[in-house]
Amino acid sequence: MHAHCDSLHCFLPPDVLDHMIQSDDPTVREAAARTMATSAALRSRRVTIAGIPGFAGTPSPTGGKHRLVYDAQRRYENILDNLVRQEGQNPITDEAVNEAYDNAGITYDFYNEVFQRNSIDAAGMALISVVHYGENEDNAFWTGDKMLYCDGGIIFGSTTQDIDVAAHEFTHGVIQYESRLEYRNQSGALNESFADVFGVLAKQRFNNQTVEGANWWLGGDILAPALKERGVRGIRTLTKDKAYENDPLLGTDRQPKHMRDLYTGSADRGGVHINSGIPNHAFYLVATELGGYAWESAGAIWYKALRALSYYSNFEDAARMSYQIAGADYGINSREQQAVGEAWAAVGLAVEKVRVVA
């Protein structure tokens, strides 16, 4: 069974495929067509483990950090046949295996040490990573119980190379056990946004970067050399900038940073990888206003919001919830609460609408 963006949580924004399919380069067209065909074949049988409440993760024998890395050997089936590294074992010669192992550990430590969360399900579930998934696809996935990493083809190199990709997929898992934000429309864009926010935060903490020292991009370390050479720095950015413009391969970044530019079409499950730009930028504004380490107060407020929201929550719910949490934890009209209110107002979700009435 092929993983794809229609049924699973994927890293690559699907509109990039729409651009690639129109390329003058037959290699690019074929790569895009192959990925799209995979999507079409599976559209009829959605894999929605992620939507089942109370779905149980694979328990870990130790009840704590327990990583298992499998080599799919470029297959789509029988992907758990080859367990190649497990918790406590030494690195092997395959770098993708070691990267998946290390990044799962870095993300586990981030959630555990910053938020006292024991793994994806908060109950110590084993962290299953599958590397060399499929034939040179440009994507990484969270399937509901494991992380899949493709080797990359045209846009990406091995998708195991970036902490923020691993932490992005891990966070889709966390959401599955908390707010369970439905993966379509605004709730889906929130789902994507939380995955991006905690993706960059896990990386910032590992690199000991302050708000000013971090670059706020996603996927920078997995880009193919040709893209890096022409100055592309990542696949998404939380800053006000566009991640790429008129790029021959990627086209132009479609992420809005304000509600007036909200995408209202039906592509990409109602724009889950597009409209995530709005809450992403709101978080960036909160973090830069507060300064220091973004995972501390800004990240703590966002983590509580991730847990407190629910299946159909929209952007306004997220704005109201984070504003209330900031007021409860740091004080009404505290610097933190003001930063949250102002950030949401700056992306078009006015603070008046979300002000707490005592």
Ligand SMILES: [Zn+2]
């Ligand atoms: Zn995602």
